[in-house]
Every structure is written in structure tokens, then in C-alpha cells.
Amino acid sequence: MSILKTTKTALLGSVLAMGFASGALAEDYTITVWSGGTGETGSYRWEAIQMAADILEREYAVTGQDVSITVEHQEWSGWDDFKQAVTLAAEAGNAPNIIVSGHEDIGPWSRSGLLRPVEDYVDFDAWPLSQIYPNLIDIASYDGVVWGLPQDAEARPFFFSRAHLAEIGYSQEEIDALPQRVQDGEYTLYDMLDDAKAMQDKGVVAERRGFMPRVNNGTDYWQFYVSFGGDMVDPETGKLVLDRQALTDMYQFFVDAADMGVVSSTHLGTTWDDWHQAVSSDQVGIWHGGTWHKAEWEAKWGLEDFFGEIQYSLIPAGNERGRANTISHPLVYLLSNTGTDDDAVIASELITIATEPRIAALHAVKSGKVAIGSEEAKVPVFANDRWSSIATTELLPYATAVPNDIDFGVVWKAMYAGLESSWTGTSSVEDAVNTVESEVTGQLGDAIIVR
Amino acid sequence: MKNRANGLGLVLMAPAVLLLIAFFLLPATLTGIFAFTNMSTSTGISGGAYVVTETVLRKLEATDLDPKLRAGLGEKSYTVNAETLAAATSADIEPGFLAEIEDRLSGKTYAASSAFEDDLKSLPSRPRRIRDLKLATEPFERSVINTRYPDRGQFEAALQTFLPAATKADLETIATASYTGWTWTRDNFIDLFTRADTLRLVANTVFYVCATLAFNVFVGLFLAIAVFYLPSRAGGVFNVLWLLPRITPVVLYAIMWKWFTWENGFLYVAAEDLGLPAFNYMKGSVPTAWATVILVNGFVGASFGMILFSGALRAIPIQQLWSSEVDGANRWQQVTRIILPQMRWPILFVTSYQTLSLLSSYELIWLTTNGGPGSTTTVWSLEAFHTALNNYTGNLQYGLGAAMALILVIVGLALSILYLRLFRFNELVSKPKIEF
Numbered sequence: 001m002s003i004l005k006t007t008k009t010a011l012l013g014s015v016l017a018m019g020f021a022s023g024a025l026a027e028d029y030t031i032t033v034w035s036g037g038t039g040e041t042g043s044y045r046w047e048a049i050q051m052a053a054d055i056l057e058r059e060y061a062v063t064g065q066d067v068s069i070t071v072e073h074q075e076w077s078g079w080d081d082f083k084q085a086v087t088l089a090a091e092a093g094n095a096p097n098i099i100v101s102g103h104e105d106i107g108p109w110s111r112s113g114l115l116r117p118v119e120d121y122v123d124f125d126a127w128p129l130s131q132i133y134p135n136l137i138d139i140a141s142y143d144g145v146v147w148g149l150p151q152d153a154e155a156r157p158f159f160f161s162r163a164h165l166a167e168i169g170y171s172q173e174e175i176d177a178l179p180q181r182v183q184d185g186e187y188t189l190y191d192m193l194d195d196a197k198a199m200q201d202k203g204v205v206a207e208r209r210g211f212m213p214r215v216n217n218g219t220d221y222w223q224f225y226v227s228f229g230g231d232m233v234d235p236e237t238g239k240l241v242l243d244r245q246a247l248t249d250m251y252q253f254f255v256d257a258a259d260m261g262v263v264s265s266t267h268l269g270t271t272w273d274d275w276h277q278a279v280s281s282d283q284v285g286i287w288h289g290g291t292w293h294k295a296e297w298e299a300k301w302g303l304e305d306f307f308g309e310i311q312y313s314l315i316p317a318g319n320e321r322g323r324a325n326t327i328s329h330p331l332v333y334l335l336s337n338t339g340t341d342d343d344a345v346i347a348s349e350l351i352t353i354a355t356e357p358r359i360a361a362l363h364a365v366k367s368g369k370v371a372i373g374s375e376e377a378k379v380p381v382f383a384n385d386r387w388s389s390i391a392t393t394e395l396l397p398y399a400t401a402v403p404n405d406i407d408f409g410v411v412w413k414a415m416y417a418g419l420e421s422s423w424t425g426t427s428s429v430e431d432a433v434n435t436v437e438s439e440v441t442g443q444l445g446d447a448i449i450v451r
Numbered sequence: 452m453k454n455r456a457n458g459l460g461l462v463l464m465a466p467a468v469l470l471l472i473a474f475f476l477l478p479a480t481l482t483g484i485f486a487f488t489n490m491s492t493s494t495g496i497s498g499g500a501y502v503v504t505e506t507v508l509r510k511l512e513a514t515d516l517d518p519k520l521r522a523g524l525g526e527k528s529y530t531v532n533a534e535t536l537a538a539a540t541s542a543d544i545e546p547g548f549l550a551e552i553e554d555r556l557s558g559k560t561y562a563a564s565s566a567f568e569d570d571l572k573s574l575p576s577r578p579r580r581i582r583d584l585k586l587a588t589e590p591f592e593r594s595v596i597n598t599r600y601p602d603r604g605q606f607e608a609a610l611q612t613f614l615p616a617a618t619k620a621d622l623e624t625i626a627t628a629s630y631t632g633w634t635w636t637r638d639n640f641i642d643l644f645t646r647a648d649t650l651r652l653v654a655n656t657v658f659y660v661c662a663t664l665a666f667n668v669f670v671g672l673f674l675a676i677a678v679f680y681l682p683s684r685a686g687g688v689f690n691v692l693w694l695l696p697r698i699t700p701v702v703l704y705a706i707m708w709k710w711f712t713w714e715n716g717f718l719y720v721a722a723e724d725l726g727l728p729a730f731n732y733m734k735g736s737v738p739t740a741w742a743t744v745i746l747v748n749g750f751v752g753a754s755f756g757m758i759l760f761s762g763a764l765r766a767i768p769i770q771q772l773w774s775s776e777v778d779g780a781n782r783w784q785q786v787t788r789i790i791l792p793q794m795r796w797p798i799l800f801v802t803s804y805q806t807l808s809l810l811s812s813y814e815l816i817w818l819t820t821n822g823g824p825g826s827t828t829t830v831w832s833l834e835a836f837h838t839a840l841n842n843y844t845g846n847l848q849y850g851l852g853a854a855m856a857l858i859l860v861i862v863g864l865a866l867s868i869l870y871l872r873l874f875r876f877n878e879l880v881s882k883p884k885i886e887f
Contacts, residue, residue, distance in 0.1 A: 063579075079843055079845065080841050080842060080843050080845075081841070083842075083844075083845030083847075084840055084841050084845075084847065086845075087492050087845065087847055088840075090495075091495065091496050091497065101845075104844070105845055107493070108491070108492040108493035108845070108846060109492070109493075111493040111494070111502075111631050112492060112493050112494060112495040112631065113495060113499075113500055113599065113631065114495075117597075120582070120585050121581070121582050121585070122581060123568075123581040125565075125569075126581070143504040143505045143506055143597065144504075144505050144596075144597065145504075145597050216843075217843040217844075218843070237509065238505070238506075238509060239509070264730075264735065265824075266734060266735050266736055266737070266740075266823070266824030266825070267824075268823060268824060268825060269734040269820070269821065269823035269824050270731065270734065271713070271714075274714055274731075341582070344582075345580060345582045348582070405506075406493045406506070408844075409492075409842075409844035409845065409846025410846060412843075412844045412846075413842060413843075413844055413846065416843075417648070417826060420823070420824075420825035420826050421825050421826060423825060424737070424824050424825030424827060426651070426737075426825050426826070426827055427651075431647070434647070435646070435647045435648060438645070438646055438647065439646055439648070442642050442645065442646060443642065446513065
């Protein structure tokens with residue numbers, strides 16, 4: 001063997017050895033993130049994880065560890081397909097490491113074993129989780145276990161066209177005072193219907209454009225149940241509750257609205273685009289939506305002066321049994337049981353970093369959400385955003401949330417089916433409520449209290 | 452020679468048999484099995500585990516389980532003593548850290564994990580990763596609550612250690628309440644047969660199938676006969692045009708219908724110009740929604756019928772038509788007296804095939820009205836799909852959905868037998884009485 005050949009062999013050996021050595025030290029992780037309900041303005045639901053991966057790699061590097069993290073993501077604009085995808089992927093053992101979903105999924109997904117309890121992986125006493133609002137931690141918990149980290153939170157207000165209110169005789173002072181009247185229970189849902197009718201009668205909005213509620217199923221409709229005095233959970237026993245009277249009053253409200261001609265009896269099923277286009281271009285008198293819709297109207301639908309054109313308030317009380325309210329539907333980062341425990345550790349570190357106030361503030365401001373922690377509210381980009389601050393301080397304190405109970409989906413499905421059938425006139429309100437009752441008691445038995 | 456031929460036949464048949472088993476028998480069997488379970492998102496499909504949770508403790512309140520035992524089940528503590536330290540030694544805990552636990556925390560008991568973790572964090576050799584610190588608490592934990600046991604044996608063993616006073620009957624009660632997986636049940640069928648919604652679903656389905664079927668058969672027949680009498684080139688063009696609904700990808704076809712019927716779509720604009728009521732015809736009213744559903748499906752079925760009827764028409768000896776013309780028959784008489792009587796079998800086939808196909812089809816309804824407005828255009832198969840696989844709340848009820856699908860299979864089989872008897876299928880496949 002020549003010297004040259006020997007040298008080459010030695011060099012090659014050294015290079016290979018170094019390669020193996022570095023390969024043995026380096027740790028590569030691929031973390032998958034799937035997020036539901038993620039439109040254009042919600043991109044930080046997964047971008048936050050990518051930002052977190054960069055920070056985490058640097059954190060490991062400064063402690064002398066070579067960790068490489070690749071984040072792969074998929075997003076769904078809706079919920080039906082997203083939840084189907086997660087559930088079926090989990091059954092096949094292919095769930096993503098991190099799931100960004102509504103907190104109400106914690107119940108069924110934790111029972112089925114799809115989730116790892118996040119409390120086993122993170123330190124709630126340490127930064128940045130120590131500054132997360134405790135009520136959001138509660139919402140991310142089920143059966144005494146914290147299953148997820150809050151990703152965002154919002155409120156769902158009522159919106160009024162300032163111009164159209166003025167056209168039916170409201171003074172500027174009265175328009176400005178409207179949110180307080182709503183909050184105090186002086187202005188009810190039926191007062192709202194009268195105003196919507198007045199707008200139509202006066203010709204400032206078209207027929208059936210006086211009131212334009214949400215176009216499809218969503219947590220929003222539980223707000224009306226609360227407006228008429230309904231409870232979703234019995235605080236003493238922790239059992240689910242079906243309040244027949246509240247449900248009857250709520251269904252009757254939408255039937256009355258359709259009878260008055262301020263909303264179509266077949267409104268449910270309208271497209272979101274039609275709704276956005278109508279409400280953001282002042283074709284509608286009164287409507288309700290989410291705090292995040294402001295961002296969408298400005299980014300996509302050409303709304304220029306939100307505060308000048310639109311007044312907002314809580315959802316008015318329906319009657320003396322109920323109260324003005326709003327509902328929050330916080331999204332949570334969940335850890336699936338996919339992968340090794342080390343994968344889950346990396347995923348938990350990523351979602352922890354993603355809740356850092358500065359990163360969370362980016363999402364909140366871009367998508368019109370509220371703060372998830374006390375320090376986030378102080379981040380300049382958030383604190384200087386008027387709407388985000390209003391949503392956090394004026395709306396969020398009055399927010400309820402749907403329960404994380406495993407069986408709540410049965411109640412929700414039945415409630416919405418009853419709403420559809422009574423609203424469209426397919427069945428009477430009484431029949432619809434009876435059907436809901438028989439449906440939920442048939443499926444849940446003693447697990448639900450019917451009042 | 453005969454055996455070899457038989458063997459070859461089996462070999463040739465094997466792929467078809469395997470496909471039949473994989474894509475028909477297996478799914479149908481699984482549907483039948485799922486239908487008698489309470490499988491859902493929360494129970495999972497592949498089996499359950501045993502976990503005592505706060506919900507389980509509430510559930511146990513309704514049983515005759517001793518309240519003391521129930522209270523005991525909910526207790527949780529962390530103890531550092533010789534026994535737990537021995538358990539910790541066999542766990543994967545860094546020896547230096549474990550030594551510090553033994554030195555500084557021996558004899559202590561904690562009621563909450565947070566307090567124990569706080570003390571562990573104060574130790575100099577605490578692990579850097581919080582996960583490692585949490586794992587280090589496990590050998591010291593004394594509880595069963597919120598611990599997931601993969602099988603009954605492990606669960607009962609843990610219960611017996613934790614609650615030595617528990618009897619076999621107690622263990623049975625606790626295990627039954629703590630099981631997270633699915634169980635066998637007939638409740639799906641009881642639920643379906645008792646709930647008020649079922650009747651409306653059945654009525655919708657019957658209306659949808661009958662109306663669409665009538666459209667398919669009559670329009671298909673009309674088109675086939677009309678094309679038959681057209682000059683062959685014009686007929687060919689017409690044929691291709693009517694095939695478009697069938698050959699267009701389903702999603703694209705549904706989107707085209709949306710453009711056609713939606714707000715600001717073709718019909719909307721046309722109606723506005725003509726001073727007619729302009730609204731979202733697909734979802735804006737119950738009659739127009741039904742009309743849309745029937746037409747969307749009807750055009751696809753009509754083109755299918757047209758192909759089959761056209762083929763059958765070509766098989767009628769043309770001499771019969773010529774001779775009828777000699778006898779002075781007009782077109783109507785030719786259709787009613789010559790063509791239709793000889794089209795019995797194709798009409799039977801299209802009717803029976805389309806009935807079964809419509810009963811189980813939901814994709815075009817899903818993509819257009821999605822069962823709305825309200826649930827006015829929801830049919831059985833769409834509801835089964837929503838129940839089992841796709842709904843807003845994500846609460847997928849595989850068992851109930853499978854029960855709905857099983858009922859559909861049974862109805863389909865019953866109708867198949869009915870059709871075969873009604874149209875005397877045996878005669879169709881019997882040997883001809885005259886040998887040619």
C-alpha cells in the first residue's frame with residue numbers, strides 16, 4: 001500500500017469517524033403540527049411553533065447540545081374535516097405531535113387515550129406559563145388534569161352599524177351608551193329585533209338584512225342559550241344541564257326573528273363569504289361574530305374604519321332569566337400520544353415557548369384575539385392595539401366557555417339540530433325542544449340533568 | 452383435463468374473490484359489528500384502558516360502593532420512605548439526585564404534586580428538563596387516580612395495593628365505571644327506532660329517492676328516444692353533451708351548481724333582471740333546495756339511463772319500426788307500442804340499480820345543500836355519514852353511524868330481492884326457449 005493510499009484511507013476513516021461521532025451527538029426531531037379553524041389571519045397557530053423551534057435549537061446549542069428540529073404543519077380552515085382527520089389519524093396511530101384545537105375536544109380525546117397530559121411535561125410555575133391567565137388553564141383542564149396549553153382566546157360580540165342606528169333615530173350619545181345598556185340588561189334581544197325591523201321598515205337595509213347571525217354551527221349559539229338563562233353545567237354535581245325553558249326561549253327568539261322578517265328562515269347555511277361581504281360593507285343592521293372577524297374584515301373585505309362604522313357590545317340578555325354575555329372558545333395546544341416520550345418533551349418545550357408573550361401577541365393582534373397571559377397584555381404591539389385591548393378588558397370578563405365534558409358533543413349536536421328545525425319551520429319550537437330532550441336523555445341517561 | 456380447467460378457473464376467480472372480501476364483505480361485516488357497540492371518538496376503536504377520574508368518581512356515587520372506598524380512590528399523595536425509595540432505585544433516576552432525595556426528603560409526605568415538585572426543584576442535582584423531574588416523582592406517588600392502566604389485570608393489582616379493603620365485587624364496580632373503551636349494546640337501534648328525528652329522515656330519504664329516480668328514468672328514457680330519432684351525427688353530439696354531468700369530477704360538478712344557483716350566481720342575476728325573486732336557490736328555501744338536490748343528482752342519473760336505454764334501443768330490430776311506418780304508425784305509437792314494451796329489462800335495471808345507488812349516495816347533497824336549509828334535505832345516508840365521520844363537534848359516533856349504515860344495507864338487500872321478484876329476473880337469465 002502506497003503512502004498516498006494509506007493517507008487517503010486514514011483521511012477517509014477520520015472523516016467517517018467524525019461523521020458518525022457528530023451523528024451520534026446530534027439529535028434530529030420532526031414535530032408535526034395540525035391546526036383547525038386556521039384561516040389567513042390565524043397562521044401564527046403553526047408559525048409560532050416554527051419560531052419556537054428556532055429558539056429551542058438555540059437554547060440547546062448554548063447548553064452544548066446539538067438538537068435539530070423540523071416542524072411540519074397542516075392547517076384546516078374549518079372544523080368538521082379537521083376533527084375527522086385528527087380522530088382517524090389517531091386511530092391509525094398517525095396523529096400529529098401537536099394538535100391545535102378547541103378546548104372542548106379535550107374530554108373525548110383524553111378519554112380515548114389520544115392525548116398526553118401536558119402537566120406531566122411542563123412547569124406552570126416557570127416562565128412563560130406562570131403568567132397565563134388561570135381561568136384559561138382551567139378551560140384547558142379536564143377531570144383535574146391540565147391537558148393543554150392555551151393557544152388563544154377570544155370573545156364573540158354583537159355588532160351594530162352606527163350609520164343604520166343613527167338612521168332610525170339613535171343619537172351619537174345613545175349609540176355610545178348602547179354597550180352599557182346591553183351589559184345592564186336594559187337592552188334585550190327583542191329590543192334588538194325591533195331596531196332591526198325599524199331599519200328594514202325605513203329602507204336603510206334590505207329585507208331579512210336587519211339581523212344577520214352566524215351562518216352555521218358554532219359555539220356562538222350557546223350565547224343565546226345563556227342570554228335566556230340557560231346553564232350548560234350544574235356547578236354542584238358537575239353534570240351537564242339541559243334547561244328546557246332557556247332552550248325554548250332561545251328557539252322562539254329565532255323563530256320570532258324570522259317571523260318578523262329581519263332574518264331569513266333559511267339563513268343557516270349561508271356562506272361565510274356572503275356574510276362577511278354583507279356585514280363589512282354596511283348592508284346589515286345588526287349581527288354577531290367574533291373579535292377576530294375585525295381582522296378579517298380589514299384584511300380581506302375592505303373595512304377601513306371599524307370604530308367609526310361599527311359599535312360592539314356583549315350579546316344582550318334575552319329576558320329577565322338570562323344575562324348579557326359572550327362566549328370564549330379558547331384554542332389549546334395539545335400533545336398527542338404519537339412518537340416517543342422524547343418527541344413529546346420537544347413538542348412540550350415548543351408549545352411552552354410558543355406561549356411567550358411576544359409570540360402570542362403576534363397571533364392575537366394579527367387575528368383579533370385576546371391576550372392569554374398578563375404579560376402579553378403589556379407587550380407594546382398588543383397594548384397599542386385598541387381592539388385587542390378592548391376585547392381583553394371589556395368583553396373577556398363576561399365570557400363563558402362550553403364545557404370539556406365528553407358527552408357535551410351529543411348535547412351540542414342535538415341543540416343545533418333543534419335550532420335548525422325550529423328556525424326553518426320544519427318543526428314547532430315545542431317539538432324541537434322535546435326532540436332535543438329525548439335525544440340527549442336517550443343517549444346520556446343520568447349523565448345530564450334536564451330542568 | 453377437467454381438473455386443470457377447474458383449477459384455472461379458481462385461479463382466475465381468486466383476484467375477484469379477494470377484492471370482494473376486502474372491499475365488500477369485510478366492510479359490511481365490520482359495519483355489522485360496529486353497529487352493536489357504543490364506539491365513538493371517546494371510546495376509540497382499538498380497545499380501552501382503565502382510568503379512575505373525577506368523572507368516574509361522580510359516576511360511582513350512583514352505585515352501592517362504600518363511600519370510604521370511593522373517597523380513597525380519589526386520594527393522592529407522595530411519600531418518601533424506604534419502600535418508595537426502593538422503587539425509585541429501579542426507576543431511571545440519576546443516582547446523585549436520588550441520593551439527595553433520600554438525604555433531604557426522607558419521611559416526608561406531600562398531598563399535592565406541586566409541593567413535592569417544589570422541594571425537588573430546590574435540590575442541587577435537580578435535572579435540567581422538567582420532564583425528568585416529573586418522571587422522578589412517579590415512584591413516590593401513592594394513588595390510582597388519573598393513572599391509565601392498559602389492562603384489567605394491572606388495574607386490579609393497583610387497586611388491591613391501594614385499597615386492600617376492596618372486595619371482588621367492589622373491584623368489579625370500579626373497573627366497570629373506569630373502563631374507557633367500547634362495549635356491546637343494542638341501544639343504537641333502540642335509539643334510532645324511538646327518536647322523533649328518524650321519521651323525518653325516512654320521509655326525506657323516500658322523497659329524495661323516488662323523485663330523483665323518476666327524473667332519472669323518465670328523462671333518461673326521453674333523451675334516449677329523442678336521440679334515437681335524431682340524425683346520427685346530431686344524436687352523437689347530444690349524447691356527449693348529456694354525458695357531461697356523469698364525466699365531470701363530482702366536486703367540480705357541485706361547484707358549477709353553486710355558481711349556477713348561489714347568490715349572485717347565474718340564476719340569481721337572471722331572476723333579478725327578469726324581476727323574479729332572486730335569492731340563494733340552493734339553500735334559500737326548502738322547495739328550491741329540494742329541486743336543486745333532485746336536479747343535481749337527477750342529471751347524473753339521467754345520463755346514465757340514457758346510455759343504457761340508447762344501447763337497448765339499438766337492439767330493437769329496425770324492421771319493426773319500418774313495418775310500423777308502412778302500417779301508418781306515428782312516432783308516439785312507435786314509442787308506446789314497439790319501443791317501450793321491449794325496454795322492460797333496461798328500465799328494470801336502471802330502476803333497481805339507481806334505487807340502491809340513490810339510497811346510499813350522499814356526496815352530492817353533502818357538497819351542495821349539506822342537508823340544509825336546516826336539516827330539510829338531510830337523507831339517511833348523509834346523516835349516517837355526519838354521525839359516524841364528519842360533524843362540527845368532532846363527536847364521531849361510529850357505533851350509531853354504523854347502525855344507520857347497517858339499516859341501509861338491510862333495506863337495500865330487501866329492495867334488491869323485491870325488484871328481482873317483481874321484474875322476474877329468473878326469466879331474464881334463463882336459457883332462451885328457441886336456439887339460434
